[in-house]
Amino acid sequence: MGEAALAGEHAVKPLVSASSAEGLLTLTMANPPANALSIAMMEALKGALERARDDAGVRVIVLRSGEKLFSAGHDLKELTAHRKDTDRGRAFFEKTMELCAGLMQTIVRHPKPVIAEVDGVATAAGCQLVASCDLAVASDVSRFATPGVNIGLFCSTPMVALSRNVSRKHAMEMLLTGEMMDAETARSFGLLNRVVARDALGETVKGMAKLVASKSSLTVKIGKEAFYHQAEMNLSEAYDYTVRVMVENMLARDAEEGIGAFIEKRAPEWQDK
Structure with a gap:
């Protein structure tokens, strides 16, 4: 796939950059400051994943962030702006949630394994993104939460991916309390495969990806x-x-x-x- 810049239609700057080497495709999200999953960001990610589907040079996909946060979830300012629409935002809310659900299913149904490389905070739909990936490795400074309940918006769609990764009691604890948890707790819940020192994250993920890529x-x-x-x-x-x-x-x-x-x-x- 080589070097490429992938952006949603309305993005001024690339929201997702792609680089490939040794059969590994790395998709790096860049939507500062919170790496929010805006419409443009989700379209860019979905498009990049779909293009990789039939690329014989891609054997494993790594999803990471170029920001301090992995992803804080949906763009709440983008969503709130559409409350002024004549339907109070219903059509835009449906578009956002359906696109997000489609993105998560694209990852699960993708023929190539997708590994989340997490360095920073992953909350709400950002946590859902981690849970949707086949494997997930995080730095020891990373934190996770499904905090929708704190703002009156229960994390119902993140709940789908979460409840398929962790036990029901652990999922409900995250969904009902909305509290932030550290990486080791997230690993003990089953959300992560490994937690490593920050300076070892990239090499750990690369090693795991190359091992998987070496298979048929x-x-x-x-x-x-x-x-x-x-x-x-x-x-x-x-x-x-x-x-x-x-x-x-x-x-x-x-x-x-x-x-x-x-x-x-x-x-x-x-x-x-």
Whole structure:
């Protein structure tokens, strides 16, 4: 994908910059001061993700921030400005929430793994963004919250991603109290995979991304899709579905190569098919 600048239609400056190397696509958000998920920011992110979908040079995507905050969530000033509309903002609120829901589902349904690299505060829809990613690594100074309840706007859409990552009791604690939590607490809740020192964050994420990128991209695609699909099924349905997935996977060239390489004690040569 090379170096590129990606912006929403109404952005004066690029809101998302993209750089790629070694099969890793890094998307860096830049919407100071709070890295708010405005309409333009969400359109830019969604567009960048969609362009990466069929890019064979992209095997793993890293989502990070170039600001002091990862993301403070929706742009409340943008939302409030539309209260002056004749419908009191209903149409714009619907557009914002639907676009956000679409962005989160784009991440979950993306054929490439998406890793959140968090250095700073992630709140509300920003926390939802972290929860929607397949993996998440944060610096030890990062903090997380779903504080909508504090301003009379319950974090109902962030709740979808949150409740699919952490236990119900932990999710409700975050949603009902709105309190900020440190990175280690977020990790213990299940929101994060790892917490590392700030100066080790970039290299830790890169190492994780390169490890995932070294696998067969076809196998990873099959596995990611199956993981989220079976999670919504009951036990017997999930086993019926994953049996079919395993059989089809076994018939793939990369499975034949990978198993053969394991038996022969050699490195596999992936063809991603």
